[in-house]
Amino acid sequence: MSQFATFNVGDRLFGLDILGVREIIRVFTITPVPRAEAHIRGLINLRGQIVTILDLSVRLGHDPLPVKDSSHIVILKHGANTAQGNGRNQGGTQDLMGLLVDAIGDVVEAEAALAEAPPANLTDAEEHFLSGVLKTDQGLLVLLNLQELLSSG
C-alpha cells in the first residue's frame, strides 16, 4: 500500500506519493517572475531557501488559480529535473519546487498498482502530466507524473 497526499485543483482531486512531498505550507507572498512561462507562479522564501512555485492548473492547460484562503503550496522533495547547472552555483542548494493548489485533502492509502490509465478525454497537457487514476473512497484520485511535471522546457 502506498500513501498519497491529496489536494484539489479546480474540482479535481489529485494525488502525489507522500514520499515525494517535503511539506505543505500556507500561501504567502509569491514574487512573480516576469517573462517566465505561464505555469511559473513565482518564487517564495521558504526559511531562507528560494522555492519555485508551479501553478498546477496552468501546467495542466487551464486558467491560473486564484489564491484563496484554502490555497496551499505543496513543497516537493525532489528538485526540478533540469540538467542545466549554472556554473556559478554548482554544488549549491537544491532546486526546490512547490505546487500551488486550491485545497489540501486527506492522506489516502491505496494500492498504486491498481491505478488505471488516465481517461481518454484529456487535454494534451493533462495526458502528459498524469500517470493514472485510482478509485478511492473520496472518489477518483488523479495521480500526477512528477517527473514530467518537473521537467522544464
Place this chain on the structure above:
Amino acid sequence: MSSFADESIISDFVAESREHLATIEPDLLRMEQEGAKVSSEVINRVFRAIHSIKGGAGFFAFEALKKLSHAMEGVLMQVRDGKLKVSAELMDVVFASLDRLKAMLDDIQASDTVPYAKELATLEAILSGQGLIIGETVKGREKGAQRDFDLDAESVRSALRRGMNIFRAIAFLHRDIRDKGMTPLAFLNHALSVGTCLDAFIDIEAIADLEHCLDQDLPVTLLFATVLEPDLVALGLKLPIEQIKVLELEALRKEVKAKAKGTTEIAVASAPVMEAAAIQPEVEPEIVADAEADPSAEGEAPSELPTSDKAARDMNKDSGNETLRVRVDLLTNLMNLAGELVLGRNQLVRAVTDYQHEIPGLGAILQNVNQVTTEMQEGIMQTRMQPIGTVFSRFPRIIRDMSRQLSKQIEVKIEGAEVELDKSIVEMLVDPLTHIIRNCADHAIETPAERAKARKDPSGTIHLHAFHEGGQINIAVHDDGRGIDAKKVLAKAIAKGLVTKAQGAEMTEREIVHLVFAPGFSMAEKVSEISGRGVGMDVVRTNVEKLGGHVEMETELGMGTTVRLRLPLTLAIIPSMIVGITEHRFAIPQVNVVEFVWVKASEVAQRIEQVQGALVLRLRDKLLPLVRLADVLGIQRVFTDPVTGENVPDRRESLADRRGELPEEPENAAERKGDRRADWRSDHNIIVLRVGKNHYGVIVDELFDIEEIVVKPLSGFIQGTKCFSGATILGDGRVIMILDAGGLASAANLHFTDLQAEELRRAEEEKRNLALKASRRRSVILFEAAKGERFTVPQDHVLRLERIVKSKIEFIGDREYIEYRGEGLPLVRLDQHLEVRPLKADLEELFLVIPKIPGQNSTARPPAGILISEILDALDVEVELKAVEFKGPGLLGSAVVQEHLTLFLDPVALLQAAGLMGGDTE
C-alpha cells in the same frame, strides 16, 4: 581494481595525486632551466611526489599508473644522484609521462587503457642507456603470503645508507584501520609520517572466496623503512607488535650486490620467521653497487641525512596539523548558510529596533550578533578563497611546450600568485587566461631571429601580474612581443564585415584594437595548431563578463600588448541597487551600474527622443539607448494620477514627448494640473548600465538603497527568461530577482551598432550645425521704439548708448538735433524711414543709439543718433533671419528673440537712407 577499495578512498588518492602532479610541474620546469645547478630539494620534492603516486597506485593495483610512475621515479633518481644530465629531450619525455599520469588519473578506473608504452619505453631506454641497474626490480618473496615486493634497489640502498631498518608491517583492514576510524589512505599517510613506505599491497589471495570477503579481514602489507625501533614502529603505526617484523637484510644486501654483477632477478626468501635484527649501518658502503661509478655518493649521503630528514618531518607536521581537506560542497553549503545568517540578522535587526529602548542591553546584544555574523561570513568566504597562483602555475608548462613547438624563446614571469579569489572564479578563469597566454606565445612573441632584428632580447617575456585594486582583482597579462597593428586589425574587421569603412574611419586606435574581442574575429593568417580559429578573444570577453568582470587591452606596436582583466573578489555576495517598478522590486548588481540620470518630466521633450523606433536619451553628446524595464519584463505600467491619486494603467507608447512646449501661461489652471509633465511623479529615473563597452539606460519607477545581497541560483524553469542572473532574499524576507544587464539588453533587442552609426551621423550633423550656428550667432542690443515694437542692432555697430531728456532736443527746420560733446548731433526717428509706429510723444526720457561707422575710430564725430524709447537687453542670439514684407532701408530681417518678433537693423544702411552718412550728406 581491488574490489574492496571504495570510491571515496580512490577519489581521495586521485585528488592527492593530482595535487602532487600540479606541485611538481613548476619544479620540473626549474630543473630544466637550472640544469645541474638545481637544488636537491627541488629534485627530492619531485621524487617524493612521484614516489607516493607509485605507492598509492601499487596499493590500489592500478598497474599502468604504477609502471609508468615507477619508470619516472627511476629516471628522476638518476638525475638526483647526478648520473643523468637534465636535457630538453629528457624533460620532454618526463613531461609527456607526466601528462600520461594525469590522463590516467582523470579516469582512474580506465587508467590501464591509457597508452603509455611509448613513454615507458623511452624512460626505460634512458635508464638502460646509462647501463645502470636502477629501475629494475628486486623481488623479495615472502613465504607466507607468496607475494613479491616490488621495490627498486636504490630505495633499499638509500634507506640502508641512512641507517634505517626495514620492516614488514601487516595491518588488517577492518581491525586496524576501519575500526580505528581511519581510511586505508589515511593509514598510509600516517605510515608515511613515521617512515618511508617502500611498497604496499593488499593480499587479495588471502580472501578465500567472494562470499566471505566482507567478513574476512584483509591484511595490508607494507614494506617500510624507518630509523625507529620495532616497538616504536608498532606504537607509531598503532599496530600490535606481533604484526611488525624486521626484515633480515643480509640476504637482501647480497641480492643487491648480485644485481650489480648483472644478475637480473633473484628471489630471496625474506621469510616472515625472521627475527628482529637491525641492519648495521656500517655495511652500507658494500651495498652501494656503483660505488666506483659515483664516489661522491658515499660522502654526500651521511651529511644530507639529518637535514632532509628534518625537512621531511617538518613537512609532515605542516600537512598534518595546519591544513585540512574539506569537500567543496560542504563549504558551499556553509557559505549559503552564512548568507542566510546575514539575512536573518538583517531581519532581526529590523524587527527589534523599535524595542531597543524598552529592553535594556538589547542594543549591545544586537551589535554583538551583528559583528559576529559579519566576521563569520567573512571567515567562511575566506575558506573558499584560492590563490590565483593555482591557475598561473600551469602556464609555465604550457609556454614551455609551446615555445619548443614554435621554436621561440619565451620566459614566463609571475607576480602576485598569492592574490586570492573565490574558488569558482579561479576555476572559470582557467580558460580565458589560457587563451590569452596562448595568444601571447603564438602571435605576439616573435621568433628569436625577428626579435634580434628588432633589437630585442631574443627571449620574449610573458608577465602575469595579479593585484588588488579598489575591491576588485586585476590580472594583467603583458607580453613584450610585436604588439597589435591597429591598421591590420581594422582591415581584417572590415574584410570580415564587423565594421564598415566609414565606421572604421571614425574609430580611435583603442576602439580598433578592442575589435579583437568581437565575435568571429581572428588575426591569424593561417590557422595553427595552437590558435587562430576566430573564437578566441570573444570567448575570453564573454567568460570574464559572465563573472561580472571586464577585459581591456593596451598595445604598442613593436613593444608589446597588455590584456587586463578586472574581476570581483567573489560572486556570492554582491552589492546591488534595488529598483522598483510598480510594486515589483529588482536588484541590479552594482558592477553593472555606471551612473544614475534623473530626467525631469519637463525636460523629457528635449532629452528623450526616438531613433528608428527606439528610445534614446541625450547624455553628454552621446545617445544612450533607453529601455523601459516594465516593458521588457512585460509588467503593466501604471502612473499615479496627480489629481485623484489613483494608479491608472499607463498606455503611452512612447516616452518621447511629442507635444509642444509647456504653455507659458496656461489658459486653464485645471488643465495644467492634469498635465503629467508638471508632476514630479512623472520624472524619469534612469539607471545607466554597462554591458561590455556599451552602455544603456533602464527606466525604472523608483530607486532604493544599495544592499549587499546573497545571490541564489535560479531554478532551471526560470533560467530561460535570460533577463535574470539569480534571485535573492531582501532583509524584509521578500524574494526579488537579480537583473542581468546583458540579458536585459538582448531581451530588449538593443542594437548598439545601429546606435553607434546614428551617433556618428549626429556627431557629423552637430559639427555642421556648430559651424552654421557660429555664422548665425550675433551679439545684439535689444531695444524698443514704440511700445511693443522691438528692434536690435549689432553690438559692434554701436558706439554708445545715451540717455537724453526730451527738452534738450532742438529743431533746425524739420530736423532734430541734440548737443553731443559740444556739437550738434542729428537725430533719426525710425518711423521716418520704416513703416513702424512713432514714439510716444509724451515720453520725457529717451535713449539714443549712436552707431559706430565701420572704418572710423571711436573718437571721430558720429554722423547721427537713433532715437528709441527703451533699452531692453544686450545679448547673444542665434537666429535665422526671415525677410520682412515691409522691407525698408536698413532692415536686415526679423526673428523671434525672447519670444517676441524683433526687427534686426543695420544702422549704417539706415543712416545712409537718411542721408546722414559722412560725405554723402547734402
